[in-house]
Amino acid sequence: MKKIIALILALCMALSLSSAALAEDSRGTIMWLSNLSSGIQFETTRDYLKALCDKMGYQFTIVYGDGYNDAAGNLTAVSNGMTSDVVGIIVSQDGGLASIMEQYPDVYVAGYNTDMTSVYGEGGANAAVLTKEHFLGTICDGFQDGANMGHQYFNAIVEKGYKRIAVINFPGYAYPNQISAVNAFTADLETYNAAAADDAKITLVGEPLTLEFQPLADSFFLEDGMDNLDCIVAFCAGLQFVYPTMQTAKVNGFCRADTQMITGGFDNNADIIADIGSAADGKSIGWICISPAEDPAYALVLLDNAISGSQFADFAVERVDSASYIIDSTEKINAAMTKGMVGSGDITLAQVSVDEVLQLCTRFNPDATFAGLKALFASEKVMSDALLK
Amino acid sequence: MGEKTAAAPRAWLSKHSAQAAAYSGLAMCLILFTILTPIFGESIWSAQELHTLMQNVIVLALMSVGAVFVYSLGSMDISIGKQIGLYATLTVILGNTTGSILAGLALSLIISVIIGAVNGAAGELLHIHPVISSLVFQMVLSGISSVTYNSVGSRNVALTSIDVSFFRQTWVMVLALVIEVLVVSYLFNYTKLGKNAKAIGANPVAASQSGINLIRYKIIAYIIMGVCIVAASLFQMGYTASASDSTGTGFEMNVMVALILGGMPLSGGMRSRVSCAVVGSFTYALLDVGLPMLGVAANQVFVIKAILFLVVVVLTCRKKSGTLPR
Numbered sequence: 001m002k003k004i005i006a007l008i009l010a011l012c013m014a015l016s017l018s019s020a021a022l023a024e025d026s027r028g029t030i031m032w033l034s035n036l037s038s039g040i041q042f043e044t045t046r047d048y049l050k051a052l053c054d055k056m057g058y059q060f061t062i063v064y065g066d067g068y069n070d071a072a073g074n075l076t077a078v079s080n081g082m083t084s085d086v087v088g089i090i091v092s093q094d095g096g097l098a099s100i101m102e103q104y105p106d107v108y109v110a111g112y113n114t115d116m117t118s119v120y121g122e123g124g125a126n127a128a129v130l131t132k133e134h135f136l137g138t139i140c141d142g143f144q145d146g147a148n149m150g151h152q153y154f155n156a157i158v159e160k161g162y163k164r165i166a167v168i169n170f171p172g173y174a175y176p177n178q179i180s181a182v183n184a185f186t187a188d189l190e191t192y193n194a195a196a197a198d199d200a201k202i203t204l205v206g207e208p209l210t211l212e213f214q215p216l217a218d219s220f221f222l223e224d225g226m227d228n229l230d231c232i233v234a235f236c237a238g239l240q241f242v243y244p245t246m247q248t249a250k251v252n253g254f255c256r257a258d259t260q261m262i263t264g265g266f267d268n269n270a271d272i273i274a275d276i277g278s279a280a281d282g283k284s285i286g287w288i289c290i291s292p293a294e295d296p297a298y299a300l301v302l303l304d305n306a307i308s309g310s311q312f313a314d315f316a317v318e319r320v321d322s323a324s325y326i327i328d329s330t331e332k333i334n335a336a337m338t339k340g341m342v343g344s345g346d347i348t349l350a351q352v353s354v355d356e357v358l359q360l361c362t363r364f365n366p367d368a369t370f371a372g373l374k375a376l377f378a379s380e381k382v383m384s385d386a387l388l389k
Numbered sequence: 390m391g392e393k394t395a396a397a398p399r400a401w402l403s404k405h406s407a408q409a410a411a412y413s414g415l416a417m418c419l420i421l422f423t424i425l426t427p428i429f430g431e432s433i434w435s436a437q438e439l440h441t442l443m444q445n446v447i448v449l450a451l452m453s454v455g456a457v458f459v460y461s462l463g464s465m466d467i468s469i470g471k472q473i474g475l476y477a478t479l480t481v482i483l484g485n486t487t488g489s490i491l492a493g494l495a496l497s498l499i500i501s502v503i504i505g506a507v508n509g510a511a512g513e514l515l516h517i518h519p520v521i522s523s524l525v526f527q528m529v530l531s532g533i534s535s536v537t538y539n540s541v542g543s544r545n546v547a548l549t550s551i552d553v554s555f556f557r558q559t560w561v562m563v564l565a566l567v568i569e570v571l572v573v574s575y576l577f578n579y580t581k582l583g584k585n586a587k588a589i590g591a592n593p594v595a596a597s598q599s600g601i602n603l604i605r606y607k608i609i610a611y612i613i614m615g616v617c618i619v620a621a622s623l624f625q626m627g628y629t630a631s632a633s634d635s636t637g638t639g640f641e642m643n644v645m646v647a648l649i650l651g652g653m654p655l656s657g658g659m660r661s662r663v664s665c666a667v668v669g670s671f672t673y674a675l676l677d678v679g680l681p682m683l684g685v686a687a688n689q690v691f692v693i694k695a696i697l698f699l700v701v702v703v704l705t706c707r708k709k710s711g712t713l714p715r
Contacts, residue, residue, distance in 0.1 A: 082441070
């Protein structure tokens, strides 16, 4: 019995010493409040942030935000994962942000992949964080103004030459940006049609459909004109909510075989990857737009500067747009899968390497500026075209 | 004599196996986290972690304690989560309108009594399992929530004019839980309400033939749970001073898991105890708070909880009658 107790005590001491040693080497822990828990985007972000944190001298931990971005769920996730050495949080969900910052006032917070509508929107539930010194802003998933997304999608429609289209989006109470996007899209469509010749006009078949977070119903393609579409414009997560139904409808003959979809988001499922390209090649996904996989570095740089007490001289708390990583051809998807981090998940293929990220921090490069950081993350360097060169 | 002495503990253990497993589970968690958490960083007994623990436990425990009455009948209510969401939303919206949480609280209590009465009576009057009527309420409340947040134009609403940080104080949470446990324990153990509820759960036919009014006691049981849910919704809302369309989602399952972890027989009856709710809720919350402190990744916490849940179910099930604790 004595031996067992001695063994347990020795084990405890060893654990204690090793954890103390780890704590001494670390500059603290960076927590990521993730909006994802699996998939290529999650894995890539996790690995990239881990590599960056290792290089910068931080521990890295992940907590999983509430599946519905519920304030209490997010706060609970952060509270349960919180330890005294957490010095910064990268949040990918904004629900409960004010409560999180109230409960942990000494921890710096920067956003990634969230447009923080509840912070920046009118009467936002978390607007209070804008008064907090430890809040560092966010890099959105796409555009902060949904209208820009609408314009972008409309330009893609014109460029691809689609003539008969349908629009699908998520409800406005959950994604107010998508309503702005749909409104801007339809306004652009009207303007375009007013000036276009008859044979160049684009027809919006039916009214824009709002999906209540359920997959598109099979009956969609039975409605008048929906079996004869050039393209479905899915502002919602089309790969998840529209694509499977569309493929089933094609198999059953309810949807034209060459109908395409344009949408946002990425999935490295082999069937989906193989189905990206032009309609002439029999592909169903004509255009997808995602945020660069390197975006998390933006938030980490701001955190590192703040933690080091050497924030950029020209820093201002801002919500910045993400660059658009557009994949609309076989060539581009092949490049993304083999030469880019976004498709391969290989962090050595990051378009902003770990060493380059260090040079964005004032701790490693005193000449680094906020303007430089923003310019880099809006530049072609993080876009898909860079891989083709 | 010797045989009798040896048989006594075995008989006790056999009779109280569920309780023994539940209590030993909680004790194990307490011992494990007390010893190990200081080694990995800070103690689970630090003020900050105790606060986190109470935040984790308070809503679940308040709901579970109230649900003991319903579970002791051999029933369950799967509209709990949506009720929490509705009451929290009402409290926030009416709070912003009137400048006080009292209006929301009063309306929530009225609704909870109505829902409780319908849920309690429907089973007997319509000869359906009470879970069916609670399923109907779950759907209705989902619809109300969807319409409400659609009209608000946002997925969440925040209290803007009232300070509800009171509900986040550790001592307030402890006090509320203690009061609720004392009141419910009294009602459950020392009044006809609890005794008849257990009798109905044990054998409704016998209970009915003994003169117990099934409808009456079922309605009362559901109303008691409803009032406890309103209390829980106050803390849920107070946690972030807000509510959203997903507030309360899945809470009914958490209540079920907590009660089973605490050794509650799902068929109700005489083995039902208020302590099951308290023990189960604390075990559940301790795992949520303690495991990450030991360096367990957040996604692995779910797996460990699932395994422990399975172990408790296996340990506490009656071999003759099936796989669930009865």
